Amino acid sequence: MPKIAMIKVRPRRYKKGDLVRIDSVIMHPMNTGLVKNKKTGKIIPADYIDTVEVYYGGEKITSFKLTGSVSANPFLSFYIKADKEAPLKMVWKDITGDVTEKTVKIKPKG
Amino acid sequence: MNRRGFLKSVALTGAVIAVSPKFMPAGEANAKPQKMSYEEAVKKVLGVDVSKLEESSEIKLTAPSIAENGAVVPVKVEVKQPIENVESIHIFAKKNFNPHTLSMFLSPANGKAYLGTRIRLAKTMPVVAVAVLKDGRIIKTEKPIKVTIGGCG
DSSP states (O other): OOOOEEEEEESSSOOTTEEEEEEEEEOOOOBOSOOBOTTTOOBOOOBOEEEEEEEETTEEEEEEEEOTTBOSSOEEEEEEEEOSOEEEEEEEEETTSOEEEEEEEEOOOO | OOHHHHHHHHHHHHHHHHHHHHHHHHHHHHHSOOOOOHHHHHHHHHSSOGGGOEEOSSEEEEOOSEEEETTOEEEEEEEOSOGGGEEEEEEEETTSSSOEEEEEEOOGGGOSOEEEEEEOOSSSEEEEEEEEETTSOEEEEEEEEEEEEOSOO
């Protein structure tokens, strides 16, 4: 089941060739597989995002490898160079086979 | 079935029954995640020894020195090198169950070697940021973070 994800481009207005920061958040529990459920005493099975890929205009520009040591609802922020008008797609994959995709448009003005 | 064959099969079955309970728990233990040391994690992720990492001021790690809640510790890493020269950024939390926290692989389209994220820390420990450069150097910086409440359960 795809999770809820959000991508923001900072600052809001930018020119062609500017460096813009991309802030992304996805709602995910990131269970490490080490924590016990206090009521039942059973270990909560591991379920965390291990791969994140960023595509800009169809080209893979950045990838991340995550482990259970990243906080719940993983937040990732990085820079890109806004040198063309193209969609920016992020793909999150977790170890149970869930894939979430989210796309924003990079539209440099001026 | 002759006597020899019968004895052989009985002995074999007995051996299997006697041995199998001993092996079973070991097999289960192997399926569980294994605790790793910082040195092992660096070796596994970067493929080099810890002593090859070079302390440098070209990489900057921004994090609070006291973290109230170990489950959410904001961390920023910046490499003061041209983007063409930076290949990847890694974060290690030395005393976590799995010290390897995150790896980021960059390309020139990033424009700037920067990474912001939030990590979990089980207890008070140093956090290490590592950058692999294209000229073959591996630079690192370290910052101790005091954790009041642990975050890895």
